[in-house]
């Protein structure tokens with residue numbers, strides 16, 4: 318497989334609203350990010366995925382864009398953005414922008430025009446349908462944020478489609494003019510020197526709404542191929558599609574280098590495996606290690622040379638890794654490191670979500686009034702109307718509200734964790750006095766330095782980047798173990814996913830072995846069975 322720079326990169330996701338506030342208005346901003354670039358450089362990351370900073374009324378924290386070619390005032394200016402790109406570059410860090418083009422804001426100039434009348438030249442930029450015979454929405458399609466996906470525009474008496482909030486009307490990708498405008502906009506950003514795009518819900522742009530086809534529609538891959546050709550295809554950038562509906566076979570369509578679409582996709586099988594069939598993430602199922610291993614094994618071995626994996630535990634929509642897959646009460650540091658080792662030694666490009674590198678946890682706000690996320694608030698209202706009790710719904714929120722990821726970054730122990738000198742837009746997690754960057758940097762055994770070592774190992778050892786993956790002990794209830802092998806080099810990664818001791822026996826013959834990293838500071842002899850402490854995890858080089 319042809320080598321690419323992003324095969325050995327590690328990406329760090331910044332959620333700008335919650336990262337660092339430079340001017341005391343309680344909202345993170347671009348100058349705040351610039352002030353923390355040295356910190357990110359110290360961690361060793363190569364790429365920043367910047368969640369949206371474009372002009373937006375912030376109905377969905379910037380995933381509702383009103384102008385793709387300007388920056389939201391609360392985040393800064395285009396000049397700040399250009400400065401961020403330059404200052405990151407000076408530290409060998411590339412910036413990838415969030416490309417949110419399934420929908421715009423209803424305050425985008427195109428939509429304001431489109432609503433004026435049915436003959437407006439921008440009308441067809443969006444998806445309009447007549448009311449049903451009895452004056453209701455054209456069909457019962459539901460929005461991902463709850464409620465009907467159709468909203469009536471009273472001026473023209475037609476419904477427009479919004480798969481997310483009603484302030485996020487879906488663009489009509491069957492209109493060539495829309496396609497051209499988006500491609501021009503992408504080139505405008507690429508010309509500013511960005512390192513690529515993270516493509517928001519990109520699997521929705523090929524939809525055929527009248528046939529009930531929403532994701533993975535017939536137009537999707539042809540559209541991505543023309544996008545590649547017209548924009549980033551001839552530039553050396555990283556592109557990653559957010560694709561909730563991807564299987565391994567679908568992933569090959571996106572990321573097979575021969576097809577000229579995108580570098581890689583985010584797949585979500587390890588996320589949705591714990592969602593309830595009926596109530597989704599609001600009533601999560603217990604953690605199932607065997608299933609988790611099955612899923613990673615399938616993706617690690619399934620793509621082969623026809624694609625590239627992205628590796629992530631969490632992002633701005635998901636609960637914190639250590640809270641969901643580890644033990645954030647009794648073994649926070651141990652399990653945060655164990656999870657990092659397990660993920661970072663796989664084949665693919667790892668993504669770190671801000672705060673993960675210091676083991677930040679979920680938050681349990683006592684009152685629904687402390688929540689800010691539109692999805693959380695909509696479902697709280699609608700599920701209570703359906704019969705959930707307040708307590709049941711709060712349990713669901715504590716496990717899976719998107720706000721778990723969106724509380725401000727913890728920088729130090731002063732008020733509001735050093736995130737802002739004003740009042741933060743969302744409450745800070747009260748555990749910031751223990752868990753913060755200052756404390757992490759001062760402790761050589763912190764989660765931070767563990768991540769730093771993992772990133773260094775990826776840079777030093779080609780086997781981490783290109784080695785073949787083999788899963789061991791698939792049916793073990795506590796241990797996640799695998800090997801990576803390349804040209805005679807072999808690594809064993811073994812992790813205890815439980816709060817009890819666990820044993821593991823490596824069955825192959827071993828001449829020599831060397832422990833590269835252990836979250837308990839141990840060294841291991843593979844001639845004997847290993848007894849692993851709670852959440853213990855190790856990387857062992859086998860000779």
Ligand code: TEU
Pocket residue numbers: 377380381417461481517518559561598633634692719
């Ligand atoms: O997320 C897509 C998406 O479907 C999520 O909203 C997800 O389904 C949900 O959080 C899980 O229940 C992307 C962005 O990452 C998200 O922040 C945006 O809100 C959404 O698209 C709309 O742009």
Ligand code: CA
Pocket residue numbers: 338339340341342343344345346391
């Ligand atoms: Ca600010």
